[in-house]
Amino acid sequence: QSVLTQPPSVSGAPGQRVTISCTGSSSNIGAGSDVHWYQQLPGTAPKLLIYANTDRPSGVPDRFSGSKSGTSASLAVTGLQADDEAHYYCQSYDSSLSVWVFGGGTQLTVL
Amino acid sequence: EVQLLESGGGLVQPGGSLRLSCAASGFTFSGYAMNWVRQAPGKGLEWVSTITNGGGGGRYFADSVKGRFTISRDNSKNTLYLQMNSLRAEDTAMYYCAKARGGPFSSWFFDYWGQGTLVTVSS
Numbered sequence: 001q002s003v004l005t006q007p008p009s010v011s012g013a014p015g016q017r018v019t020i021s022c023t024g025s026s027s028n029i030g031a032g033s034d035v036h037w038y039q040q041l042p043g044t045a046p047k048l049l050i051y052a053n054t055d056r057p058s059g060v061p062d063r064f065s066g067s068k069s070g071t072s073a074s075l076a077v078t079g080l081q082a083d084d085e086a087h088y089y090c091q092s093y094d095s096s097l098s099v100w101v102f103g104g105g106t107q108l109t110v111l
Numbered sequence: 112e113v114q115l116l117e118s119g120g121g122l123v124q125p126g127g128s129l130r131l132s133c134a135a136s137g138f139t140f141s142g143y144a145m146n147w148v149r150q151a152p153g154k155g156l157e158w159v160s161t162i163t164n165g166g167g168g169g170r171y172f173a174d175s176v177k178g179r180f181t182i183s184r185d186n187s188k189n190t191l192y193l194q195m196n197s198l199r200a201e202d203t204a205m206y207y208c209a210k211a212r213g214g215p216f217s218s219w220f221f222d223y224w225g226q227g228t229l230v231t232v233s234s
């Protein structure tokens with residue numbers, strides 16, 4: 001059971017918009033810890049997608065965006081493309097456990 | 112270009128030991144905290160350990176490995192290590208080295224990752 005909860009899977013047709021939620025608690029996201037998102041394509045290492053809740057590293061398309069509110073955060077992907085099929089993970093810091101934590105991951109399928 | 116190259120994985124029997132290495136290049140290694148993150152086959156990501164860049168090299172461990180794993184770094188060799196003792200079947204995973212960025216712990220994220228090294232614990 002992950003400290004951060006994500007839906008196991010989401011799907012959408014090419015060109016559509018999907019969102020992936022990441023639900024935490026008052027000891028992590030709700031305590032003000034930043035949320036970061038990673039994309040893991042099949043058979044590859046994770047790659048930083050969004051950091052500090054809303055910021056994109058250089059090279060990440062603006063089709064990817066992040067938001068945070070209360071004890072939750074979301075990743076939005078617009079204009080879905082076939083190569084967006086991947087696992088997506090949220091990550092934050094839990095101040096009660098004093099550890100960095102990941103969500104369980106969400107498989108994005110492009111129909 | 113930042114590069115992280117892990118090595119040292121392999122097959123080990125339960126109760127055995129293994130030392131992983133991560134050779135870093137393309138950035139000032141001594142200036143950043145470094146981390147190990149693992150991923151069991153077909154599972155999600157799990158933070159394992161962090162060593163800070165301070166002179167004292169603060170060390171932090173997940174409860175699942177505390178007392179069995181140690182983390183260290185050699186800034187003269189730009190290399191990060193993970194010494195794994197008393198290995199268990201549940202330690203079987205791909206182990207990734209990751210560079211950290213951020214201010215306070217609550218803002219830390221992992222901006223660069225290696226390709227990983229596979230550790231299999233089995234008799």
